[in-house]
Amino acid sequence: MTTPFSDYSVYVDESGDHSLESINPEYPLFVLSFCIFRKDAYASTMTPAVRKLKFETFGHDMVVLHEIDIRKKKGAFAKLGKEAREAFLNRLTDIIQAEDFRLVAVVIDKNKLKARYSNPGHPYHLAMEFGLERIYRYLQSMGQDDRLTHLVCEARGAKEDAELELEFRRIRDGSNYFHKPLPFELMIADKKTNSEGMQLADLTARPIGLSVLRPAQKNRAMAVLEKKFCRGETGRKDGVGLKIFP
Numbered sequence: 001m002t003t004p005f006s007d008y009s010v011y012v013d014e015s016g017d018h019s020l021e022s023i024n025p026e027y028p029l030f031v032l033s034f035c036i037f038r039k040d041a042y043a044s045t046m047t048p049a050v051r052k053l054k055f056e057t058f059g060h061d062m063v064v065l066h067e068i069d070i071r072k073k074k075g076a077f078a079k080l081g082k083e084a085r086e087a088f089l090n091r092l093t094d095i096i097q098a099e100d101f102r103l104v105a106v107v108i109d110k111n112k113l114k115a116r117y118s119n120p121g122h123p124y125h126l127a128m129e130f131g132l133e134r135i136y137r138y139l140q141s142m143g144q145d146d147r148l149t150h151l152v153c154e155a156r157g158a159k160e161d162a163e164l165e166l167e168f169r170r171i172r173d174g175s176n177y178f179h180k181p182l183p184f185e186l187m188i189a190d191k192k193t194n195s196e197g198m199q200l201a202d203l204t205a206r207p208i209g210l211s212v213l214r215p216a217q218k219n220r221a222m223a224v225l226e227k228k229f230c231r232g233e234t235g236r237k238d239g240v241g242l243k244i245f246p
Contacts, residue, residue: 031106
């Protein structure tokens with residue numbers, strides 16, 4: 001019996017905020033990162049590898065990996081010495097490098113968006129639309145476009161979540177590049193959910209944003225992520241795995 005579900009699951013997280021009123025001059029971007037996993041690989045290799053690393057580093061697997069906590073040495077990472085923290089980051093980098101997943105990322109330049117459009121769209125909703133269209137193309141190439149794929153997004157608040165669900169349904173039901181319904185379902189997960197896929201999406205979003213904002217700056221994470229982007233037939237990621245707008 002053929003399953004109605006696709007072989008893939010998508011985890012989504014953001015970097016930056018969606019406000020167009022108060023734009024941070026140091027980081028005027030909104031980034032939405034979509035990590036596309038084959039479910040069998042996710043369950044058999046990725047999840048056990050991350051949990052094993054947590055057990056060895058912290059003694060338990062309840063630590064939820066957030067990029068900002070690691071970067072600013074907060075929470076569980078405040079207790080790690082320099083050597084232990086570096087060893088953790090190296091192991092985590094090795095896990096990400098070894099995992100066979102694909103990336104689609106959308107970067108919205110909020111200053112350019114405001115300057116170009118008199119009535120600019122909501123950055124999160126724009127990014128979701130661009131992301132869904134590119135994920136659908138990838139699923140088509142994998143022969144999975146007729147099966148249901150779940151996208152897991154992090155909760156942001158009751159009002160924001162309700163607006164996102166409404167916008168998601170609008171895009172999914174036909175307001176998209178293909179002008180047809182797309183086989184996606186949205187799940188909104190609590191920020192404290194200990195999901196390896198959500199944590200990986202969180203870890204990827206800011207490095208991708210920084211690679212666009214300051215391309216000459218050293219970016220250890222991006223060196224690994226570069227190989228994960230969806231790419232076109234010619235091998236380019238721009239416009240395929242990475243959409244920068246406008």
